[in-house]
Amino acid sequence: MNMTIQFLAGFLAAILISLLAYWSRSLSRSGAFSAVIIGSLIFGFGGWRWALILLAFFISSSLLTRLFQRRKAEVTEKFAKGGQRDAGQVLANGAIPAVLAMVNLFFPTASWTWWVFAASVAAVNADTWATELGVLNPTPPRLITSGKPVEKGSSGAISPFGLLAALGGAGLIALLSVLLEPAPSSETSAWFAFTAVCLAGLLGALFDSLLGATVQGIYFCPQCKKETERHPVHLCGASTSLRRGWKWLDNDAVNTACSACGAILCLFFYLIVQGLSR
Numbered sequence: 278m279n280m281t282i283q284f285l286a287g288f289l290a291a292i293l294i295s296l297l298a299y300w301s302r303s304l305s306r307s308g309a310f311s312a313v314i315i316g317s318l319i320f321g322f323g324g325w326r327w328a329l330i331l332l333a334f335f336i337s338s339s340l341l342t343r344l345f346q347r348r349k350a351e352v353t354e355k356f357a358k359g360g361q362r363d364a365g366q367v368l369a370n371g372a373i374p375a376v377l378a379m380v381n382l383f384f385p386t387a388s389w390t391w392w393v394f395a396a397s398v399a400a401v402n403a404d405t406w407a408t409e410l411g412v413l414n415p416t417p418p419r420l421i422t423s424g425k426p427v428e429k430g431s432s433g434a435i436s437p438f439g440l441l442a443a444l445g446g447a448g449l450i451a452l453l454s455v456l457l458e459p460a461p462s463s464e465t466s467a468w469f470a471f472t473a474v475c476l477a478g479l480l481g482a483l484f485d486s487l488l489g490a491t492v493q494g495i496y497f498c499p500q501c502k503k504e505t506e507r508h509p510v511h512l513c514g515a516s517t518s519l520r521r522g523w524k525w526l527d528n529d530a531v532n533t534a535c536s537a538c539g540a541i542l543c544l545f546f547y548l549i550v551q552g553l554s555r
Contacts, residue, residue, distance in 0.1 A: 287320025399478025400539025406446030411439025433490020447478030481539030
């Protein structure tokens with residue numbers, strides 16, 4: 278497809294999907310605007326297969342956000358933002374994939390750009406699935422660094438439900454990346470590609486939890502007596518104060534790091550296999 282036509286098609290498709298997401302309240306106004314930019318870049322530089330990978334993440338994560346809302350209501354005060362994604366969340370999840378789609382323009386015949394792109398999406402999908410479904414775990418989660426039981430929804434907490442959900446989220450993107458591979462080659466087998474993308478995505482989500490337990494900025498609400506990601510004001514209206522971590526490292530920055538971690542790990546796996554095959 279001609280690059281100009283591809284960009285135009287991507288732009289129109291991104292507008293349509295973003296408007297539908299805005300009307301369904303999955304995206305805020307700023308989120309819809311950012312989604313148009315991210316979607317246009319990924320479709321324009323990568324093509325429809327790349328856009329489908331990103332769309333699978335967005336649709337699955339949006340559906341999970343709407344499920345079990347009553348059971349998840351008790352922990353919403355901990356999260357930095359609600360279920361309606363804004364520009365910061367869209368860019369945190371889509372910026373790295375968009376950059377990788379642009380990198381693909383300079384390496385049109387290479388297969389690694391596709392797998393690294395898929396792993397970056399797999400990581401944020403795994404993290405989102407773990408966040409949305411992990412709170413349904415029947416027992417309290419445990420902090421990834423110490424194993425100490427903490428409240429549901431706490432940053433850096435992991436649970437059996439959350440880990441299974443993360444694996445499922447990463448596995449979905451890994452499977453789609455194998456089925457939609459633009460130009461299958463002998464460089465990598467389907468099993469290796471699936472394993473690399475899935476494992477990189479899962480580890481990226483765990484890296485997100487590690488940052489949440491150690492250096493992400495976590496605040497304290499003096500009125501509710503609870504830790505939260507919300508700042509400067511909690512849902513109750515009280516001002517929150519920094520309890521631990523770096524103030525500048527918010528949830529959006531952690532999600533960006535999660536996506537980057539998935540991409541880097543997949544590239545590392547790819548280079549190891551290429552080195553062993555020589």
